[in-house]
Amino acid sequence: MKKQQLILPLVGLLLLVSHTATSQSFPFKLPKEKPNQPLSAAMNRNYENYTAPRPEDNELYTQFKYTEIKGLDYSNHDGTITRRDPSKVIFENGKYYVWYTYRETPTPPKGAKSATETIPSADWDLAEIWYATSTDGFTWKEQGVAIPRPPKPNLGHRSVATADILKWKDKYYMYYQGFSEASGLRGDDCPVLMSYANSPDGPWTATNTIVIPNGPKDTWDQYSIHDPYPLVYNDKIYLYYKSDFDGKPNLVRMQGLATADNPYGPFTKNPLNPVLTSGHETTLYPFKEGIAALTIRDGNEHNTIQFAKDGVNFEIAALVELMPTAAGPFIPDAFTNTKDGRGITWGLSHFTNATTWDKNHAILVRFDCDLSQDLEDPQMKKHHVYHRPEIYFKQGLSDTQRERIRKENETLQQKH
DSSP: OHHHHHHHHHHHHHHHHHHHHHHHSOOSSOOSSOOSSOOOHHHHHHHHTSSSSSGGGOTTOOOOEEEEOBSOOOGGGSSSEEEEOOOOBEEETTEEEEEEEEEEOSSOOOOGGGOOSSSOSSTTTTOEEEEEEESSSSBOEEEEEEEOOOOTTSTTSSEEEEEEEEEETTEEEEEEEEESSOTTTTTTOOOEEEEEESSTTOOOEEOOSOSBOOOOTTSTTSSOOEEEEEEEETTEEEEEEEEEEEOSSSEEEEEEEEEESSTTOOOEEOTTOOSBSOOSSOEEEEEETEEEEEEOSSSTTOSEEEEETTSSSOEEEEEOSSOOTTOEEBOTTTTTTOSSEEEEEEEEEEESOSSOGGGOOOEEEEEEEEEETTOOOGGGGOSOOOOOHHHHHTTOOOHHHHHHHHHHHHHHHHHO
């Protein structure tokens, strides 16, 4: 009887220990909702920082697919013609429209010291804003110049570039950078200008006034206001932009925001600027109740997609790869003041290394993705991309690095 009385409590204790261990262990099947149990910092992030714990269920995660577009000529890729920095794609008059930086010069870029009135210093120097149309997004027909360089001494007489489009109350507004000297001679410190039209086919009328002024001395945007990118949000025009600053040893690039009640301004800079700490180009779109951002290149948080419920305070929502450079997505609700942004599935971007640097020019390409509430494409949700060995070998050591390693080996051998 005593032995039986002893065994029964031991069995109960073992069952209790077993149950406790099981209940505290993380389950084999990943829960869709955050489980009510102690979690590591990494597991907490997995549930709190992303829209879903698995990438394939995260509406702000995607792979990017690229397609060479048809219909545009590049003079046998000799560097004399470039097309880069596409605007958002819009759909009007039964077709898609896109605007971009277009340069056609006698030579490829030669640098600031060799630049003349006909020889460009940089790929975007001596450029105009041209546009093209398409019925399918793959084959494009170039329509010619939209916004030419104005005559001296007007702002932008050296180059007009990096345009983006706004539709506001059935009229069209183009924001762009206006260069008055060659890039590389502090010519990158160019202001944002604006032209307007009653039709996406123009004609465009330039206001010849600065839309967003540079910041005061010793502030982050005292020199550069680049990549103007307008959206309609919260009954206002939200115009995001990039600035270059610091410069020790390399420029830091971050994103700011300015808002206005009408396309002419005045634009008020957000007091929390910069609102994004990373990203070389500026690409955003309405998503659900807020704004999503493709944070491309540069900074601690590059290669991320971020989200801000208020369009200002962005948080990382996904880590991605092979992001489109200077992306201009097709955003059907970019100007509708939506409170439930549907997302994006495709757009245009550019490749700047189409050939060798002595023939430096950029080409426009199409990218596709699944960053939409209305698309479910499992192929776009794969966790990684396989690269062939030659892709990695191209990221090889420089001669300087090899010499450093040789000396390190030599020193180590001498010590032993």
